[in-house]
Amino acid sequence: MAFTAADVKNLREMTGVGMMDCKKALEASDGDFDKAIDWLREKGLAAAQKKAGRVAAEGVAHAAVFDGVGVVVEVNAETDFVAKNEKFIGFVKGVAEAAAKFAPKDVEALLDAKFPGSDKTVREQQQEMVLVIGENISTRRFERYADGISVPYIHTGGRVGVLVNLEADGISDTAAVTELGRDLAMQIAAMKPLYLDKDSVDTAELEKEREIQLGIAIEEGKAKEEGKAKKLSEDKALEIARKKVDGRINKFYEEFCLMSQPFVKADKLSVAQHVEQTAKRLGGAIRIKAFTRYEKGEGIEKKQEDFAAEVASLIK
Numbered sequence: 001m002a003f004t005a006a007d008v009k010n011l012r013e014m015t016g017v018g019m020m021d022c023k024k025a026l027e028a029s030d031g032d033f034d035k036a037i038d039w040l041r042e043k044g045l046a047a048a049q050k051k052a053g054r055v056a057a058e059g060v061a062h063a064a065v066f067d068g069v070g071v072v073v074e075v076n077a078e079t080d081f082v083a084k085n086e087k088f089i090g091f092v093k094g095v096a097e098a099a100a101k102f103a104p105k106d107v108e109a110l111l112d113a114k115f116p117g118s119d120k121t122v123r124e125q126q127q128e129m130v131l132v133i134g135e136n137i138s139t140r141r142f143e144r145y146a147d148g149i150s151v152p153y154i155h156t157g158g159r160v161g162v163l164v165n166l167e168a169d170g171i172s173d174t175a176a177v178t179e180l181g182r183d184l185a186m187q188i189a190a191m192k193p194l195y196l197d198k199d200s201v202d203t204a205e206l207e208k209e210r211e212i213q214l215g216i217a218i219e220e221g222k223a224k225e226e227g228k229a230k231k232l233s234e235d236k237a238l239e240i241a242r243k244k245v246d247g248r249i250n251k252f253y254e255e256f257c258l259m260s261q262p263f264v265k266a267d268k269l270s271v272a273q274h275v276e277q278t279a280k281r282l283g284g285a286i287r288i289k290a291f292t293r294y295e296k297g298e299g300i301e302k303k304q305e306d307f308a309a310e311v312a313s314l315i316k
C-alpha cells in the first residue's frame with residue numbers, strides 16, 4: 001500500500017513521533033496506519049494506547065434530557081466562531097429535541113424528522129441555517145437513551161458532550177443519583193474511557209493489546225540483557241515478558257474502562273467501588289448501564305492549507 005507525505009505528517013500529529021520514524025513505520029507497515037502505530041509502539045516510540053483521531057472540525061457537542069429521554073448530538077460547522085452563534089446553538093438544541101422526541105434510527109432519519117416548533121424538517125432547517133450563517137453545517141451523529149436515568153454534561157461550551165445512563169433500584173433520592181451521574185459524566189469528559197467495564201472490551205482489541213505489550217516487553221528485555229555475559233534463555237525471557245504483560249493489561253483496564261478507573265474525586269477508590277458505596281449509602285442499588293462521549297470534530301480531518309515542504313522531501 002503506497003503512502004504520501006501527507007500520511008507521514010498525519011501519523012506524526014497522531015503519535016507525536018518524529019517524521020523519519022513515522023516514515024519508517026509506514027514503510028514497515030506498507031502504508032497501513034493502524035499497523036504503523038502498532039509498530040511505533042512496539043519500538044517504544046509511541047506512548048499512545050489508543051488510536052487518536054485528529055480533531056479538526058468545529059461545531060458543538062450537546063447533551064440534554066427531554067421528558068426523561070437522554071440525547072447527545074454533534075453538529076459541525078466550519079469555524080469555532082459559529083459555535084458561539086446563538087442561532088446555531090438554538091439549531092443544535094432543536095436537533096437534540098427531535099432526536100429525543102421521534103426516536104430516529106439513524107442520522108438520515110433524524111434529518112427527515114420534524115424540527116421542533118417548525119413546519120420544516122431538520123434537514124430543511126439545517127439548509128436554512130447554512131444560508132443564514134454562511135457556513136456549511138452538518139448534523140453528524142447522535143445517541144439516545146430512552147430508559148433509566150440519563151444525566152447530561154457539556155464541557156467548555158460544547159467541546160465535549162457526555163451522556164451517562166444509570167439504573168437505580170430502591171432509592172428515592174433521585175437528586176443524589178443524578179449528582180453521581182454528573183460526577184461520572186465529568187470523569188468521562190476528562191479521562192476519555194473507551195469502554196464501560198472489562199466485559200465491554202472487544203476480545204480482538206484486547207488480544208491485539210496483549211501482542212503489542214508483549215512486543216514492548218520483549219524489546220525491554222533485550223535492552224536489559226545487552227552486554228551481559230550470561231543471558232537468559234529465550235523461554236525464560238518470554239516467561240518474564242508475559243508476566244509484565246499481565247500487569248500492563250490491568251493498567252489498560254484502569255485507563256480505558258470507566259468502572260476500573262480511579263474515581264477522580266477519591267482516587268483511592270475505583271469508579272465501581274464509588275458507585276457501590278454511594279448505592280449502599282442511599283439504601284439501594286445503582287447500575288451504570290451505558291455512556292456516550294462526543295468530542296466535536298473527533299476523527300474529522302480538516303483540509304491542510306500549509307503542507308510543509310520538509311515532509312514532501314521525505315517521500316522520493
